[in-house]
Amino acid sequence: MTRKRRGVQGSPRTSGPPSRAASPRPGGGLLRQIRNAFLIFIAGLVFLTIRLEVPDGFVFDELSYIPAANGFATGVNLEPSHPPLAKLILAAAIQVWGDNSWGWRIAGAAAGAMILALVYVLTWQLSRDPLTSFAASLFTAVNGMLFVLARTGTLDAIAIMFLLAGFMCVVAVAQQKLSPLRGGALAGCAFGLCMACKWMALIPMAACWLALWACRKKAALPAILAMIAPFVAAYVVPFLILARLLHAAPTWSWFRAQQAAIYVGHAGYRGHNYIASHWWSWPLKMQPQLVRFNFGDNDAYVLLLGNPVVMWLGVAALLALAWRTWRRRDGVAAVICAAWIVLYGQYLVMPLQTEYYHYYLAASLCLGPALALVTRDRPWRMAALAAVAVWSFLCAYPAMAALPGGHWTRFFL
Numbered sequence: 001m002t003r004k005r006r007g008v009q010g011s012p013r014t015s016g017p018p019s020r021a022a023s024p025r026p027g028g029g030l031l032r033q034i035r036n037a038f039l040i041f042i043a044g045l046v047f048l049t050i051r052l053e054v055p056d057g058f059v060f061d062e063l064s065y066i067p068a069a070n071g072f073a074t075g076v077n078l079e080p081s082h083p084p085l086a087k088l089i090l091a092a093a094i095q096v097w098g099d100n101s102w103g104w105r106i107a108g109a110a111a112g113a114m115i116l117a118l119v120y121v122l123t124w125q126l127s128r129d130p131l132t133s134f135a136a137s138l139f140t141a142v143n144g145m146l147f148v149l150a151r152t153g154t155l156d157a158i159a160i161m162f163l164l165a166g167f168m169c170v171v172a173v174a175q176q177k178l179s180p181l182r183g184g185a186l187a188g189c190a191f192g193l194c195m196a197c198k199w200m201a202l203i204p205m206a207a208c209w210l211a212l213w214a215c216r217k218k219a220a221l222p223a224i225l226a227m228i229a230p231f232v233a234a235y236v237v238p239f240l241i242l243a244r245l246l247h248a249a250p251t252w253s254w255f256r257a258q259q260a261a262i263y264v265g266h267a268g269y270r271g272h273n274y275i276a277s278h279w280w281s282w283p284l285k286m287q288p289q290l291v292r293f294n295f296g297d298n299d300a301y302v303l304l305l306g307n308p309v310v311m312w313l314g315v316a317a318l319l320a321l322a323w324r325t326w327r328r329r330d331g332v333a334a335v336i337c338a339a340w341i342v343l344y345g346q347y348l349v350m351p352l353q354t355e356y357y358h359y360y361l362a363a364s365l366c367l368g369p370a371l372a373l374v375t376r377d378r379p380w381r382m383a384a385l386a387a388v389a390v391w392s393f394l395c396a397y398p399a400m401a402a403l404p405g406g407h408w409t410r411f412f413l
Contacts, residue, residue, distance in 0.1 A: 044113030082266020112150025139368030184226030192234025314367025
């Protein structure tokens with residue numbers, strides 16, 4: 001007796017008791033899920049903007065990116081080692097909210113809230129279960145990786161927001177919810193916008209091409225071809241805006257020089273060794289990355305600290321999903337595992353001289369959906385795990401949010 005192959009959404013088991021995968025929760029209509037995603041975005045924005053203005057000095061790479069964003073107004077590109085889009089977004093936020101700590105960080109916080117909404121949508125695309133999707137967003141929110149990096153005026157959250165939007169479009173094409181041409185064009189635009197923030201979209205986009213070829217061979221080629229022109233346009237347009245701000249002629253030689261500066265910034269940069277870490281240590285890393293420390297009567301820390309409940313049990317959940325992929329041909333489990341492998345594994349092939357823990361942010365976003373999917377058949381277990389994860393987050397919150405009097409946080413160091 002041959003087994004049925006599961007598609008991207010999976011299929012019910014051929015024997016045994018019925019599972020929640022076979023009978024998703026009622027009320028999963030598209031409009032309701034859009035409403036749910038919007039509510040998660042609003043809740044995430046409130047969550048991420050509490051004490052956003054603290055500390056009032058630069059945190060982590062704000063020291064480079066905020067002066068660079070302000071430099072555009074004077075016709076200077078102070079930070080040429082990354083593409084301009086995310087810095088342009090930071091500059092726009094500063095123009096609206098002012099050159100202060102709130103204005104520096106509000107764009108990243110909005111991108112972080114959008115990431116929570118996109119995690120919900122992606123999990124719902126795979127599971128068709130609102131409860132599982134909400135749990136995935138909750139696990140992601142209480143993981144310190146996104147919480148800290150979305151509350152700084154840096155590029156990571158903005159770039160990853162566009163990357164997840166591209167994944168969402170690719171899944172919609174694979175599930176035949178979008179036509180190959182429309183879905184491919186939207187995905188290409190999203191990947192191009194991600195690439196215009198940070199060079200981190202090429203390998204995930206290539207992996208999406210392989211996934212489409214494996215799922216829908218007839219639709220794969222039209223979707224892939226439809227991605228190319230929007231990808232190139234979305235990547236090039238921010239450079240045209242940059243050229244106008246710098247009063248430079250956007251010639252081919254100028255554009256090529258910009259790309260060379262970005263490559264040198266990636267391949268030749270040797271950063272601060274005291275916060276560097278090896279890629280193989282990130283999934284189970286026990287020591288956080290110190291991104292801010294104020295000396296004074298009331299010491300205030302900002303630590304990039306992954307929630308151990310989400311980070312460690314999330315890896316165990318990925319192993320469980322890998323077993324499901326192997327034994328049951330579970331397409332949903334395969335998608336989550338493949339996404340984690342691609343987003344984490346791309347740093348093994350990038351020409352980087354120095355590696356940092358915050359590079360793991362994109363891959364860590366797979367851990368919340370993995371935990372939610374593994375526990376979805378037992379809601380009580382999901383609720384208990386969520387409660388422990390929230391408790392762990394609250395324990396570490398002072399160390400991540402620059403609360404004064406944080407002497408106890410030396411425990412983490």
